[in-house]
Amino acid sequence: MAKIIDGKKIRDYNLEIMKNEVSALKEKGVDTCLAVIIVGDDPASRVYVNNKKAACEKIGIISREYALPAETTTGQLLELISQLNADSSVNGILCQMPVPKQIDSQLVLDSILPEKDVDCFHPVNVGKLSIGSGVFMPCTPMGIMKMLEYEGVDVAGKHCVIIGRSNIVGKPMAMLMLAANATVTVCHSKTKDLAAITKQADILIAAVGKPKFVTADMVGDGAVVIDVGMDRDENGKLCGDVDYGDVEPKASYITPVPGGVGPMTITMLMRNTIAAAKEQNNIEK
Numbered sequence: 001m002a003k004i005i006d007g008k009k010i011r012d013y014n015l016e017i018m019k020n021e022v023s024a025l026k027e028k029g030v031d032t033c034l035a036v037i038i039v040g041d042d043p044a045s046r047v048y049v050n051n052k053k054a055a056c057e058k059i060g061i062i063s064r065e066y067a068l069p070a071e072t073t074t075g076q077l078l079e080l081i082s083q084l085n086a087d088s089s090v091n092g093i094l095c096q097m098p099v100p101k102q103i104d105s106q107l108v109l110d111s112i113l114p115e116k117d118v119d120c121f122h123p124v125n126v127g128k129l130s131i132g133s134g135v136f137m138p139c140t141p142m143g144i145m146k147m148l149e150y151e152g153v154d155v156a157g158k159h160c161v162i163i164g165r166s167n168i169v170g171k172p173m174a175m176l177m178l179a180a181n182a183t184v185t186v187c188h189s190k191t192k193d194l195a196a197i198t199k200q201a202d203i204l205i206a207a208v209g210k211p212k213f214v215t216a217d218m219v220g221d222g223a224v225v226i227d228v229g230m231d232r233d234e235n236g237k238l239c240g241d242v243d244y245g246d247v248e249p250k251a252s253y254i255t256p257v258p259g260g261v262g263p264m265t266i267t268m269l270m271r272n273t274i275a276a277a278k279e280q281n282n283i284e285k
Contacts, residue, residue, distance in 0.1 A: 040070035092118035138172035143264025164207035206241035
């Protein structure tokens with residue numbers, strides 16, 4: 001039977017450490033501030049933004065919300081970002097995705113100053129990540145690394161197989177695993193004989209966006225299984241990319257959905273915001 005990796009427990013552990021960091025910065029006269037932009041009234045986006053605000057409040061980060069109407073233009077959004085870029089009291093800027101279709105989302109992400117890009121989406125920060133010199137870490141992949149670290153799973157020398165090659169999870173996850181001395185294989189929709197590859201994994205990370213895609217016949221005995229998915233099954237019930245009931249008996253560790261990777265993504269956003277405040281105020285980490 002696999003050990004369940006409890007994302008909420010690990011989140012609370014990390015947030016307590018971060019609360020002390022925010023307090024120490026305040027003692028040095030530095031207030032940590034995150035600006036969050038939401039465009040339109042997408043229900044899922046509203047939930048995410050509220051959760052980010054709650055995490056900020058929990059550890060003492062100042063949260064500023066900028067809620068814009070759905071008809072906002074790219075130009076109007078860029079003007080707001082320009083103002084926030086110039087505001088020295090704002091350490092991090094986050095624009096909640098997706099934005100309405102009339103807005104050029106890549107242009108928006110590229111317009112956030114790299115030193116305030118706490119989502120780690122700016123090409124400059126992606127480049128720094130690839131050579132191991134970045135201040136910011138991509139939130140979901142870094143959350144996964146923190147979970148493995150908390151559980152005492154040493155990734156050095158292990159074979160990590162990632163299903164999915166997105167810019168948000170798959171690619172940066174591969175970078176972080178390589179930096180931690182894992183051997184990495186990235187699989188995707190064009191990969192031949194996927195199950196033969198995934199069964200070789202010591203650590204299997206599913207980030208494909210298909211409900212219950214990973215089944216027991218794709219997992220080797222004793223593998224660590226990390227489920228990044230947030231899907232709905234045929235009954236409308238929340239589930240992940242991994243068929244949990246099928247896979248759990250074969251795994252050594254496994255993340256549930258919900259309550260696994262999800263809570264750690266916002267936690268790492270807090271980590272990046274604190275890192276931004278330290279960097280911008282020339283305070284050593």
